[in-house]
Amino acid sequence: MKNYSKFTLIFLFILFIASCDFYEKVPEDADFYFSEVIENYEKQMQKEAENPPDFSAPMFIDEGYSVDELPDFVWYTSKPANFGSPQAKQGGTFYTHISDFPATFRYCGPNSDNVSKNLFWTQMPLLDVSLDDYSFMPSAATHWAFAKDNKTVYYSLNKNMLWSDGTKCTADDFVFAVNFFMSKNIVDPWMNDEYAKLKVKKINKYCIAVTYLPAKNFSQTELLNATNFRPVAKHFYKGIVPANWAVDYNRIPEPTTGPYALDKFDDTNGLIFKKVKNWWGHEYDHYKGMANYDQINYLIIVGNAQNAIKYLKTAQIDCVYLEDSNQWFKALEEDCVTQGFINIWSGHYQRLQGMKGFFFNVKKKPLNDIRIRKAVIHSLNLDGALNTAFGLNQKRLKNIGRGQIIAGISFNDNTIQPLEFDIEKANKLLNEAGYNRFDRNGIRINSEGKKLELEILFARKLPKDILGLFYSQAKLAGIELKFRYMRDGAIERVMNDKFQIWYGELMSNRIPNHYYDFHSKFADTEDLCNVFGLRNTELDELLEQYNNFTGSLSKQAELNKEIERAVNSLAVFIPAFYTDTQNLMAWKWVCFPGWLNRRHERFFSEPMFGYFWSDEAIYEDIKKARTEKKHIKMSIWNLSERNVLE
Template sequence: MKKLLSLSIAAALSSASFAGFAATLPADLKWISNNDEPLFASEEAKRGGTYTTYLASFPQTLRSVGPTANSGIRGYLMDGTPKLAQRHPNTGKYIPQLATSWAFGDDNKTVYFKLDPTAKWNDGEKVTADDYLFMLTYNRSKDIVDPWYTDFFTNTIVDVVKYDDYTISITQKEELSQATLMSNINLPSNGVQPRPEHFYANDKGDKNGDGMPDNFVKKYNFKSEPTTGAYYLDKVKKGKSLTFKHVGEDWWGYSNRYYKNRYNVEKIRMSVIRDTDIALKHFEKGDLDNFRMVFPSYWHEKSDSEAFEKGYVQKFWGFNQTPQGAGGLWMNTEMPLLNDINVRKGVSHATDFDGMIANVLRGDYSRLPSGMGFGHGDYSWPDAKAPEFDVALAIQYFEKAGFDKVGPDGIRVNEKGERLSFNITYGYPVHTPRIAFFKEQAKKAGLEFNMQMLDPSAYFKYALEKKHQLVFLHMGSGDTPAYWEYLHSDNAKPQTNAFNNFSDPALDKLIDAYRAEFDETKRAEISHQIQKIVEDANIIVPGYMVPYDRQVHWRWVKFPSTPMTKQTELIFSPIDLSTFWIDTEVEKETREAMKAGKTFEKVVVIDDKFKV
């Protein structure tokens, strides 16, 4: 039986939420379920087997919010777990997840949801409306030490009302279109999902009365919450490995037609392998089931292994049409010299992204026209244009900034003797040739780039704490561009995604207007204005986009006959759409064949159905 909220937690719930216990559901709601959209998983899928993969570094926390929580496994803990609804990966219509249906209020602020009564946490407790009430308490608490979520659940999501155990409404502050209301609620990273109130109900550590333990960050650093997803964290070997286990055949999600034949593997085992080349060796020995080869140097030089030639390993290249997030070379405008726009303009024209794509990446990637991303339909500014590599123009801007002399080492200096030198922080060895290319090209303009590679988790933490000068970083994206978290002056502080530390009152007003605008056409126009300001400010050198997934995998790793959807980012991700499976009989056959010297036909699959 579900445990009652402690008094401290109950006291922290909003008065509006309490009013919801006696609230009357509007009678004229038009409920939407979209239960007839096409399926995208395979009837041939088999359950079972262990999927073996790797992590470049061990996560610094098992929390999904708070300091250092935005790690490589957060998808397993939050982003990739069920929301109320999810966009169909091909048609774009919302389809049921934790909600069976939804309806829109007349106020253009409220969405009503009927919860799936079969939904359960992996510990067996039912998911009810109380978990959504607690969601507000959880995310509004200062004890989670996460300014983004505290703001979002205070100033965007302003109330949750309970009508009965399985019916709720969620109200947002501004009048918005139905598309934006649903996007705000169901975007994976926004965290509008139930939080297990029973898991915290008996914690006596809430001294400040806000409903959450005062020492939440430390106490729950390596305690994982119950999940509604198909996989829960089963074993943790600190610094070495994580193992997730399937909830079982009776997982509540399988009553949903869109979840059938998905999440097929029994276990997910992640070992920490810090070096990519060493990880490839583990794959070639059969210790890892697949190896992602988006990197051109791997695909073009290392995919034709002996195991591939003998048919034990197969190749896959599939294209998608996913929106691209903000990314490239972010400049921290709070750092000395980078607060000068002429320096930033010079850096923009002295950073040779196009040359790097052509020479280092074999032309496989495409340039982002804007540092704020691409592929957002009407929201993408059609006139966006990435700065060209232009040594003469870069020098002009550097001279305007006072760097009109060249030192004996070829690097420009100003009258104070300051050298035109910046660190580029990055987190993966495979990026080293890319940064090295930038370094050599920048010298032509008298600019020095120093290469600062950190451990992947330390690298992102370093950027969140705003210790970087320049950081090489590409972020994910939702259906529409995100601006507040990256650009609003409210976030020009540590522990946020505002990696530029940039503040502009005019930009703040536009971002506030963008968040509040109801009319989609006007909102798109505001989006264009924001992107123009960002381009003119030269705070991000636009990076690249990769509209495909490319993998090598052992022949026992199977996927549907139509492998990719428009939104498939990782064909073998256990938490993305997770339509792949492990055929344990084929695995046995393959390993026996390897011992006996038997070979199979070489297989290369190219799925270009969604190639643009």
């Protein structure tokens, strides 16, 4: 009863905090340092929070724009506002961290993962997409026009666009990009297949035609989404894709058209990115308040956020995302927080979520038996995990996708329910599967004397109490769970089929395509395609229909829902958890605009494309306050409740 009461009080406390734009705790006996610069910043920030900018970018016809070679075309553009705060300052170094050194500097091919993509796939796309309403904004292209075939978009490029080595970025780089991504030399079948759908033609030095080859009846929004891609520096590769590219360029980054390029790196200490001098993108209003730092230092900090907080407290890094509610409550007790030197920021967003949870390798016995897989699902009480401190900041994911919406059409079947926690059903299934005897420790064995042992591989640590909960629940059904935490090499084991169950996450898009996730064609490939090793003829037929679909968007969405239901029935995946709130600890000199984050923006302290900055005057005041052993008011900011879904 005591634990439940404590849980209730904690939950009510969170609700209280969440209901306020600003929370302040003032120690009764504290000696305070008054900072006028902090006071002014916070007042202005709250004014900005009351009147967030219009993030939309509706496209319109630019009557005065033309391209000589295409005199009869109507050209569209959009004019997004300047999202940046009037208080934003340019310059300085942002100190952040990653948990492991990137396995590769390539953003595709073997061993490329989310980290390598985030750091090195920073070339600007033809069109940027607003993280508030998914409207299109000029980026590599300033204007676009639609051909009458409803398959081709003409893009007029920004003539001021430069690669980070100073070379002009032109139409040739976009033509080369499609050839590059279609090449077998990059050893990436997903990229090969996706870019085989595009045909690019050079119109002039700064204009291209991009045709989406599959015969689909797309709207303009869908067509822009399908033909939007990033360039590859043709001059860097001398116009050819190297035969041994995946090996020879493993640690050689390409030039970028983005605002930051790799300057130095060290396997132990991390990576340093420097701002591209006079970055061309700042000519756009919507990029003016973005990418404010001169330098970004990525420190390698092994382990979870709790370990990173140790580095934060000594000011070796500027901020840390809190991974769960336990860390959130611990943060409230940290001296650097109660003394007001470090702020806590809570950002709400609407989550686009792909597969995150437990992936079953059906090629590994006994998981080739659907009865065993269903029994495992019945024996894990994921909903019960939400009734712990861990679960306060988590929500249950119930499908292989969530929030995948385009043009108001949802691609997800939100009626799907995972198999419920039910030990009785688990026991019945295991008896039917032949595991009907027990050893002296209560673990099931089959007629061959083999114990029902299953290993769960994970690269991101789960709280010990949650692992203990899963272990004890599974044992009630006679299943012995083993947990293998691998900070390094977990993804390689998954790609090389060396796992039974993997707790992990795969990226997704607003328009999902699970062809690569489940089709039998990819059951034996050494990559992240069909890591389940699944072979199912009926599902293959649905996946092929979807991959080659030519009908309306609404019918395509219904077909995806049918695929989701089929996957759910095969019991190869347990959807786990997701969050739609990010909590961040950051030193007070790290400043954010009053709107904090946009509707679909998850990581609001992403430095390469973020709208935040560091204030040197606040930094100096923090130094003085600490030297004089004085406090500054403790602050918790909650500025984006407008993004909360009812």
